[in-house]
Amino acid sequence: MVGISSFGGYVPRYRLNRMIIFGSMGWLNPVIITNARGEKAVANFDEDSVTMAVAAGMDCLRGVDRAGIDAVYFATTTAPYRERQNANIVAGALGARDEIRSADFAGSLKSGTSALLSALEFVACNGGRAVVCAADSRLGKMASTQEMVFGDAGASVMVSDQDVIAEYKGCFSVSHDFVDHLRGANTKYNRMWEERWIRDMGYAKFIPQAVQGLCDKYGLNPADFDRIVYPCIYGGARKKINGLLQAEPEKVQDDMLATVGDSGSAHPLLMLTAALETAQPGQKILLVSYGSGCDALWFEVTDNIASMQDGRGVSRWLARRADLDNYQKYLVWRGMAPAETGIRGETDKETRWSLVWREHKTILGLWGGRCRKCGTQQxxxxxxxxxxxxxxxxxxxxxxxxxxxxxVFTYTGDMLAASVSPPAVYGNVEFNGGGRMLMDFTDCTVEDLSVGMPVDFSFRVKFYDPKRDITNYFWKAIPATGEVK
Amino acid sequence: MAKGIRDKVVILGMGCTKFGERWDAGSDDLLVESFTEALQDAGIEKKDIQAAWVGIHIDEVNIGKGATYASIALHTQFIPFTRVDNFCASGTEAFRGAAYAVASGACDIALAIGVEKLKDTGYGGLPDSPAFGQEVVMVGPNATAPGMFAQLATAYSAKNKIPMDKLKEAITHVSWKSHQNGAKNPRAHLRREVSKEQIMGAPMVAYPLGLFDCCGVSDGSAAAIVCTPAVAKKIKPNDPLVKVKALQISVSSGEEAMFDRWDGASVITTRTASRKAYKEAGIKNPREEISMMEVHDCFSITELVTMEDLGISPPGGAPEDILSGFFDLDGQIPCQPDGGLKCFGHPIGASGLRMIYEIYNQLLGRWPEDRAVKNPKFGLTHNLGGVPTQNVCSVAIFGVD
Structure with missing residues (x-):
């Protein structure tokens, strides 16, 4: 049996109420009020699609022996590198071996399910375990619909031929060069064609087409599914699709637009993660992605599901929230407005790749050593x-x-250090099992900290070198997010 | 068995520039200024100096690497001249080079000089640099010196169960006292007395350190000419002589940064260097025997923990000693009688020598009454480089015979 054996979600801590965006930018484009419901998740200044993919992957891999991972796939439309395997950064952070298959999936919002299908096929052919991590952090221009609708998040599933919690039963895909949203190779902001066309000729046509294809292929009826998971940013289209699929409202997975926003490549998997948190054995799950076509996947939940309903998934990250109280901070964090960070913000830090390679276990995976003679971890x-x-x-x-x-062993909040989220919070951390390290803290204020307080580690952007377009990563400490049972 | 250098080295003369925003003076001008004073004080000529060491930390600013900048600025005539850097302890390291040269018999007379032109860096505080190597650039925190030392305070508060507001009161007294002393010193950079309310209410730099918990940023240079006791007696037959009683350096092992034993609220190297220095100088009870101290008060909390690390205050007892006035100018052991780094600022290569300059002049009774330490016997300097987790500490003790 091949299928999903674990899952994990990630939503960044900061949430921007959409009325704050409207309040700041409604003067320019009053029509954005139509999307000003709820809040969107905003990646912290030190987060991007790679780090959110890792965070979701860490959630997914709780309790999993990293040596047993055979493939790591990363899906995003906002990869930091066009040439340098982004998936290898994710794999390194997740602690995977070097002898694995890795691949980036990109180019469309259905890249998340493309990666999942590849993982399922990998395991069907080779056995073992394949981890899929998807994340996106797409930008719309100030006062755009995209700015209102998009949110940042990550999701992850592990596929294997053992301990399957949701058996993979089949799929059907459609692929179209239907250009509703696009970004050229040198473009930062998403561009879209007319929304009525996207709604009626995109979502409302292709999702039913893919579902019908799946049903025809396997002799199913849409009404056979117990949980229906698909992204759609238009309420009108959603109603229409639900009708076509004969889906009662309680079967349809919440779109998370009011809490997270459309997280692009990650979104179908993020919604799937939420569905798996409460899925019951025997349920049939329909997962459909959307973007340049659709992938429709059919899963059947097994009796093993209860073992993974231990707190992992998106809900606890949704609950770990803080208001991002101003729009300008969002602009600066997402690199949409230049901010003065003083002379320290101009320090030229050149990346020495031979050093990065030599130390890649430390830098990517926070590997330390344990002495065979005395047992000291360091x-x-x-x-x-x-x-x-x-x-x-x-x-x-x-x-x-x-x-x-x-x-936490020691800590401070430093107003002198260059930061777009001052003060820069850092200190000495004691690892469980021994050893200490001086490291940055993130997702907290200095007031949140005290000596002895438990922390987790979160893979983050360490610094960005604008001169050479290099994003460097390392681990930071965050207040412990609570034990998973 | 090695016996150290006690009584083997005499300070023949010293010089120290006015510290401050010396916009009109380059590093070369500052070097000439301190050197000229030292030469006059020593009563010798430039050609009598046989070897020289210059302490500089931030080579990128004005100085470059190596020692040729200094040898050319002073136009020494082809003598050995060596640049030393050991973080903020570089000034004392230059002194150690000269002192060892004399103590070993390799030279009769040697020069130690330090300089730093921080006001050409453009930074408030010390400039960013990959001071701990390139790997730290990739994995280390986005840190500055105040943030690194501020962590002593959070750890000290937790370890000794002293609430942060109480600790803040004690470190406020540290800065208040140094400003009182610095105000009297014409060579200090910051020469204003400040109230405790001003100190407490200043903007936060790195929790819990506010602006007045941090030392100044200055330009400056200081120099020492050292020689053997025999040579000193020849040159200054009738003068009291300031001798090196102890000079010890201790450098981190990595234990502080990586191992689980350090308490985070102290500096291990200060403990190590001071114990060795007391032994070298023959001091049994430093709290009773040390007359005055110039310690590395880069931040007020550093001075506080140093009082315990030097074995002057008992563990957890520094706040009480500080608040009782024990380290005030009229207290039992005046600490920073010249105003310290707090008021002089910290032109890195010069600071260790500036501390020695103060002790040297106090021991010779050269200062006016309002800032003179009464009947000093032993003066101690403590020059700390790096950060609490990885550092260099020098402790030197001087006496007058």
Missing amino acids: VPMQRICVNPDCQALDEMDPVYLADKGGK
Whole structure:
């Protein structure tokens, strides 16, 4: 049996009430009031599609031995690199081995389900475990519909041939060069064609087409499905599609537009994650993506589902929220408006790739070492054990620390350090199991911290080099998000 | 068995520039200024100096690498001249080079000089640099010096169960006292007394350190000419001589940054260097025997923990000592009688030598009564470089014979 064996979600902590956008930009484009319901999730200044994919992947891989991962696929339309495998950054952060398959899926909003289908086919052919991580952080121009509708999030599923919680039963795809939304290779902001056309000739046509194709292929009726998961940013189209699918409202998964916004490539998987949190054994799940066509996938929930309904998934991230109280902060964080960060913000930090490669286990995966002689855990990996009473030479076993958690040892909030979210909060963290490291804190204020407080680790953008268009990543400490059962 | 350099090195002369925003002076001008004073004080000629060390940390600003900038500024005539950098302890490291040269018998007379032209960096505070290597650029926090030292306060508060407002009261007294002293010193950069209310109410730089918890940013240079006791007796037969009683340096092992033993509220190297220095100087009870101190008060909290690390205050007892006036100019052990880094600012390469300059002149009784330490016997300097998790600490003790 091949299917989904775990899932994880991620929604960034900060939420921007859409009325704040309207209040700031309604003067320019009053019609955006029609989308000014609820809030959208906004990636922190140090988050992007890679980091949100990792966060969702970490959620998905709780309790999973990283050595058992055989493939890592990353789907996004907002990858930081056009040449450098983004999926390898994700895989490195998730602690996967080097001997795996990896691939980036891009180009359309259905890239998330394309990656999922590839993972299912990978496991069907090879067995093992494949992890799919999808995330997006798309930008609309100030006062655009896209700015109102889009939100940032990540989602992840693990596919395997063991411990399956939702068996993969079949799929049907349609692919169209239907250009409703687009971004050229050198374009930052999303551009769209007329919305009525997108609504009526896009969503309302292709989603039913894909579902009908799936049903015809497997002798199903749309009414056979217990949970129907598909993204659609238009309420009118949604009603029409639900009617065509004979879907009673309680079967249709919430679109999360009022809480997250349209998270692009991640969105179908994000909604699937939410569905799996409460799915019951025996239920048939229909998952449909949308973007340059559709993928329709059919899953059947197994008895194993209860073992994964342990708190993982999107709900706890939705609950971990803070208001982003002003629009200007959002503009600066998303790089839409230049902000003065002083002379320290202009420091030229050149990336030395040979160093990055040499230290990639530390930088991507927060790997440390554990001394075989004395058991002392330490990071970064040392050749000579740091324990003054040991000092053994070359006796280290690598240890993956990113999922270990720790606690605050010292901390401060620094107003002098260059930051677009001052003060820069950082301090010494003690890893559970031993070892300390001085690191940045994020998703918190200095008032949130105290010595001894538990923390988790979150993969973040360490710094961006605008001169060379290089995004560098490392781990930061965040207040512990609560134990998963 | 090595015995250290106690009584083997005499300070023959010293110089120190006015510290401050020396917009009109380059590093070369500052070097000449402190050197000229030191030469006059020593009563020798430039050609008598046989070797020299210059302490500079931020080579990118004016100085470049190596020592040729300094040798050319002073036009020394082809003598050995070496640049040393060991973070903010570079001034004392230059002094160590010169002192070891004399103590070893390699030279009769040697020069230690330090300079830094921070006001050409364009920064408030020290400029950003990959000071801890390129790997730290990739994984280290987005940190500054005040933020690194501020963490001593959060750890100290937690360890000693002293609420932060109480601790803030004590470190406020540290800065208040130094401003009182600095106001009297014509060579200090910041020469205004400030009220405790001003200190407490200043904008936050790095929690819990406000503006007045941080030392100034200045240009400056200081210099010392050292020689053997025999040479000193020849040159200054009738003068009291300031001798090096101890000079010890301790450098981090990585234990602070990576291992689970350090308490986060102290500086291990200060403890190590001071214990070795007391032994070298023959001091059994520093709280009773040390007459005055110039310590590395880059931040008020640094001075507070240093009082315990030096073994002057008992563990957890520094706030009480500080608030009781123990370290005030009229207290039992005046600390920062010249105003410290707080009022002089911290032109890195110069600071360690500036501390020695104060102790040297106090021991010789050269200062006016309003800022003179009464009957000093032993003066201690403590020059700390780096950050609490990885650093260099030098502790030197001087006495007059």
